[in-house]
Amino acid sequence: MEAPCSPPTAGKFVVVGGGIAGVTCAEQLAINFPSEDILLITASPVIKAVTNFKQVSKVLEEFDVEEQPSTMLENRFPNIKVIESGVKQLKSKEHCVLTEDGNQHIYKKLCLCAGAKPKLICEGNPYVLGIRDTDSAQEFQKQLTKAKRIMIIGNGGIALELVYEIEGCEVIWVIKDKAIGNTFFDAGAAEFLTSKLIDEKPEAKIAQKRTRYTTEGRKKETQARASAGNVGSALGPDWHEGLDLKGAKEFSHKIHIETMCEVKKIYLQEEFRISEKKSLTFPRDHHDQSVTTDKEIWPVYVELTNEKIYGCDFIVSATGVTPNTEPFLCGNNFDVGEDGGLKVDDHMHTSLPDIYAAGDICTAAWHPSPVWQQMRLWTQARQMGWYAAKCMAAASVGESIDMDFSFELFAHVTKFFNYKVVLLGKYNAQGLGSNHELLLRCTKGQEYIKAVLQNGRMMGAVLIGETDLEETFENLILNQMNLSAYGEDLLDPNIDIEDYFD
Numbered sequence: 179m180e181a182p183c184s185p186p187t188a189g190k191f192v193v194v195g196g197g198i199a200g201v202t203c204a205e206q207l208a209i210n211f212p213s214e215d216i217l218l219i220t221a222s223p224v225i226k227a228v229t230n231f232k233q234v235s236k237v238l239e240e241f242d243v244e245e246q247p248s249t250m251l252e253n254r255f256p257n258i259k260v261i262e263s264g265v266k267q268l269k270s271k272e273h274c275v276l277t278e279d280g281n282q283h284i285y286k287k288l289c290l291c292a293g294a295k296p297k298l299i300c301e302g303n304p305y306v307l308g309i310r311d312t313d314s315a316q317e318f319q320k321q322l323t324k325a326k327r328i329m330i331i332g333n334g335g336i337a338l339e340l341v342y343e344i345e346g347c348e349v350i351w352v353i354k355d356k357a358i359g360n361t362f363f364d365a366g367a368a369e370f371l372t373s374k375l376i377d378e379k380p381e382a383k384i385a386q387k388r389t390r391y392t393t394e395g396r397k398k399e400t401q402a403r404a405s406a407g408n409v410g411s412a413l414g415p416d417w418h419e420g421l422d423l424k425g426a427k428e429f430s431h432k433i434h435i436e437t438m439c440e441v442k443k444i445y446l447q448e449e450f451r452i453s454e455k456k457s458l459t460f461p462r463d464h465h466d467q468s469v470t471t472d473k474e475i476w477p478v479y480v481e482l483t484n485e486k487i488y489g490c491d492f493i494v495s496a497t498g499v500t501p502n503t504e505p506f507l508c509g510n511n512f513d514v515g516e517d518g519g520l521k522v523d524d525h526m527h528t529s530l531p532d533i534y535a536a537g538d539i540c541t542a543a544w545h546p547s548p549v550w551q552q553m554r555l556w557t558q559a560r561q562m563g564w565y566a567a568k569c570m571a572a573a574s575v576g577e578s579i580d581m582d583f584s585f586e587l588f589a590h591v592t593k594f595f596n597y598k599v600v601l602l603g604k605y606n607a608q609g610l611g612s613n614h615e616l617l618l619r620c621t622k623g624q625e626y627i628k629a630v631l632q633n634g635r636m637m638g639a640v641l642i643g644e645t646d647l648e649e650t651f652e653n654l655i656l657n658q659m660n661l662s663a664y665g666e667d668l669l670d671p672n673i674d675i676e677d678y679f680d
C-alpha cells in the first residue's frame with residue numbers, strides 16, 4: 179500500500195519528462211518564477227536542450243538539440259531541480275506524483291511531457307525493432323552491422339530517413355500506399371524523391387549535423403535504466419548522423435519497394451520450415467518485379483497481404499507512435515483523443531484540474547487555425563512546452579493569455595534524401611476536400627514546389643530543394659491575400675515573386 183500524499187499546500191510547479199517539451203516548459207517556468215523551485219522529473223539520465231534557437235521567419239524556426247546531463251540544466255537555471263526517476267503513479271485528486279525512487283512530490287501545477295513510444299506492428303517479437311531513443315537506435319545499428327537484408331514497414335519520417343541512409347544491406351520497404359512518404363508528400367513529390375532514391379547512389383553524405391548524440395560515457399548507466407523498462411527522449415533531426423548505418427555487405431544501396439500492402443504474418447525460422455511450403459519471393463531491383471526463389475535461410479520470414487513472402491534478418495517497424503500514458507497515468511480520468519493522447523485545450527490544459535500537457539503525449543483538442551494541424555514533431559514539442567509554461571504561469575497569477583502565434587500556421591523544416599524540405603499549412607490539402615487547386619513547379623533533381631490554393635488564397639505549400647520561397651509563401655498563407663489575378667505566374671521561375679509581394 180502506498181502512503182497517501184499529504185495535502186497540496188506547499189506544492190511546486192512540477193514537469194514530467196526530460197525531452198524537448200518538458201525541458202522547454204521547465205526553463206520557461208524558471209524564468210517566469212525565479213524565486214520558486216521548479217521540479218523536473220524524468221526517467222532518462224540525460225535531458226534534451228534546445229540550443230542556437232533562431233526564428234527564421236514569423237513561424238519557421240531552426241534550432242539545434244543537445245543531449246546534456248541534467249546538471250547542466252540545473253547550472254543554467256539554479257531554481258530547476260531535476261529528479262532522475264520515472265513517475266510510477268499520478269494521484270491527480272491529491273495533486274501528487276509518486277516516483278520509482280519511492281518519493282512523492284506535491285504539485286500546485288503539473289505539466290505532463292512524457293512523450294510517446296513506437297507503435298509496433300507486433301509487440302514482443304525480438305525480430306521487430308522500433309526506433310525512438312538513443313538506446314533503440316544503437317540496438318538497431320548493432321543488428322544492422324550483421325544484416326544482409328532487412329524489411330522496413332511504414333511510410334513516414336523514420337522510414338524515409340532509413341531507406342536513404344542504410345548501406346551494405348538489402349532493404350525491402352513495405353508501404354500501404356501507392357507512393358513513398360505519405361505522411362509528408364503527395365504522389366508528385368514522392369516521384370521527385372523516388373528518382374533520387376532509385377536512380378542515384380547518394381554521394382558522400384553532406385555534413386548537416388545539427389544534433390549529435392554522444393552516448394559512450396553514459397552507456398552503462400543507460401543500459402541499467404533501459405533494462406528497468408524506462409524510456410529515453412525521442413531522437414530528432416539528424417539522429418542518424420552519429421551512427422554508422424552499414425550492413426554486412428559491400429554494396430551501397432539496394433532497395434526494393436512493395437507498395438499497397440501490409441504485413442499479414444511473421445514467421446520465425448523454425449515456424450516457417452514446418453509451415454506448409456510457401457514460395458519465397460526474392461527482391462529484385464525496383465524496375466524488375468519478376469519473382470524468383472530465395473535459397474537463403476533467414477532468421478525471420480514475413481508474409482505480406484499481396485501474398486509475397488520475404489526472408490530477412492530483422493524488421494523495423496517505423497509505424498508511428500503512441501502517446502506515453504501507461505501505466506503511470508492509469509486510474510486518472512483524463513479525456514483522451516483517438517490517437518491515445520491526453521486532450522488539451524487552447525491553454526494546453528488537460529481535462530483534470532491543474533494538469534497541463536505538451537509535446538508528443540498530448541492531442542490538440544482545440545479548434546485550430548485553418549492552416550495548422552498537430553504533428554508529433556520536434557518544433558511542436560518546443561512550442562507546446564513553451565506555451566504550456568506561459569499558460570501555467572498566467573493561470574497561477576489569475577491572468578489570461580492569448581494563444582501563441584506559432585499555432586497560427588503549421589511550419590516544418592526538415593531534410594529528406596539530402597534535400598531541404600519545407601512544409602507549410604495544409605501542405606497536402608488536408609481537409610480541403612476537392613475544393614482546391616494545385617500549382618506545381620518541378621525541376622528534376624533540383625526542386626519541387628507545390629502551392630495549395632483554395633478560393634484564390636494560399637492554404638499550404640511543399641518546398642523541396644533550395645527554393646528560397648519559404649518566407650514569401652509563409653506571408654501569403656498568413657495574410658490570405660487573393661492571388662487569383664496572378665494565376666500560374668505565381669510559380670513562374672522568371673518572375674521573382676519575392677519582389678512581387680514585398
Ligand SMILES: Cc1cc2nc3c(=O)[nH]c(=O)nc-3n(C[C@H](O)[C@H](O)[C@H](O)COP(=O)(O)OP(=O)(O)OC[C@H]3O[C@@H](n4cnc5c(N)ncnc54)[C@H](O)[C@@H]3O)c2cc1C
Binds near residue numbers: 194199506
Ligand atoms: C528516429 C526519430 C527521428 C525524428 N526526427 C525528427 C525530425 O527530424 N524532426 C522533427 O521535428 N521531429 C523528429 N522526430 C520527432 C521528435 O523527436 C519528437 O516529436 C519530439 O522529440 C517529442 O518531444 P517530447 O518532449 O514530447 O517527448 P520525448 O522526447 O519522447 O521525451 C519524453 C520524456 O519523458 C520521459 N518519460 C517518459 N515516461 C516517463 C515517466 N513515467 N516518468 C518520468 N519521465 C518519463 C522520457 O524519459 C523523456 O525524457 C523524430 C523522432 C524519432 C523517434
Ligand SMILES: NC(=O)C1=CN([C@@H]2O[C@H](COP(=O)(O)OP(=O)(O)OC[C@H]3O[C@@H](n4cnc5c(N)ncnc54)[C@H](OP(=O)(O)O)[C@@H]3O)[C@@H](O)[C@H]2O)C=CC1
Binds near residue numbers: 331333334361497593
Ligand atoms: N524529418 C522528420 O520530420 C521526421 C519526423 N519523425 C517523427 O517521428 C515520429 C515517428 O516516426 P514514424 O514512425 O516514421 O511515424 P510517422 O507517423 O511519420 O509514419 C508512420 C507510417 O507508418 C504507417 N503505418 C501505421 N501503421 C501501419 C501498419 N500497421 N502497417 C504498415 N504501415 C503502417 C503510417 O501510415 P498511415 O499514415 O496511412 O497510417 C505512416 O506511413 C513521427 O511523429 C514523425 O513525424 C521521424 C523521423 C523524421
